[in-house]
Amino acid sequence: MAGTTPAPKPYQAAQGFSIKSWAEEDRPREKLLLKGRAALSDAELLAILLGSGTAKLSAVDVAKLILAATGNDLNELARLSIKELMRHKGIGEAKAITIVAALELGRRRKDADAAARAIITCSRDIYHVIRPHLQDLPHEEFWVVLLNRANRVMRKVSISRGGVAGTVADPKLIFKEALEQLASSIILVHNHPSGNRSPSTADIALTRKLKEGGMLLDLPILDHLIYTDQGYYSFADEGLL
Structure with a gap:
């Protein structure tokens, strides 16, 4: 009938999408759920803390750049201050605080x-x-x-x-x-x-x-x-x- 609004198409269930179609910064979370935390690289774990990247870089890309700047040494990363972390593109105060807090928790747990x-x-x-x-x-x-x-x-x-x-x-x-x-x-x-x-x-x-x-x-x-x-x-x- 003319003028009748067509029925809306049902939404596709989320599980129908391939992981490859998801935003890259979301993949480490799914990988952790599917394969466990040990399966993630340092950059992927750091990307989960960051939550998001920039307009041109994914969270994983940002994490890789931060790690590269410290020689991929987590001990060197732990020595960085909030201000030093904020010098990296895509890292604001909130993300820098999250990184520092996570590394401090790991340090306290070690021999507590x-x-x-x-x-x-x-x-x-x-x-x-x-x-x-x-x-x-x-x-x-x-x-x-x-x-x-x-x-x-x-x-x-x-x-x-x-x-x-x-x-x-x-x-x-x-x-x-x-x-x-x-x-x-x-x-x-x-x-x-x-x-x-x-x-x-x-x-x-x-x-x-x-x-x-x-x-x-x-x-x-x-x-x-x-x-x-x-x-x-x-x-x-x-x-x-």
């Missing part, structure tokens, strides 16, 4: 359960316990690890945060934390973002000062560790305590 009730028997134990807190930092921080009589970790405490070249550790704050927690001994830790593991003259003087204070308070300083992402320096191992 083991570190919670760790027993310290050597300098390498200290290194593994403190690593989640100091890894990839671009600035110096000073921490103390408080132990009970069985050398079990009671608490890890951040004492100070400084710049690239150094940070100030107040002995009063260190011993205050130890006394309040009824700790039996203390381990000192600070990082060198430069990667240089050698102690400075100031590091040696501070260690000596804290050792003397600990002896008066019956709170022995068991070690002072200089942390770097590539390894560490132990005052105790080197016979300086």
Whole structure:
């Protein structure tokens, strides 16, 4: 009949479309559902965090460019700040924050359960316990690890945060934390973002000062560790305590 509006065609069910017809940035999500997370490349996992790309680049393309800029090294990616991530095309503040948050969660998960009730028997134990807190930092921080009589970790405490070249550790704050927690001994830790593991003259003087204070308070300083992402320096191992 003339003038009659034809009946609308039914929509095609979503499952009828081939994956190849989907937007490229959506494929990693489907691939994860179909094949599991292990089947995805680093770029595909990063693309899922990004959610979308740009007008000319898919999320996967953007992810590949970011990874290429870091030598495809996830450790280097984890060192980037929000501002550094935002220098990449297609990365705004929200996406940069999402990347940083995801990498931080992965770092915290790594040794969380083991570190919670760790027993310290050597300098390498200290290194593994403190690593989640100091890894990839671009600035110096000073921490103390408080132990009970069985050398079990009671608490890890951040004492100070400084710049690239150094940070100030107040002995009063260190011993205050130890006394309040009824700790039996203390381990000192600070990082060198430069990667240089050698102690400075100031590091040696501070260690000596804290050792003397600990002896008066019956709170022995068991070690002072200089942390770097590539390894560490132990005052105790080197016979300086």
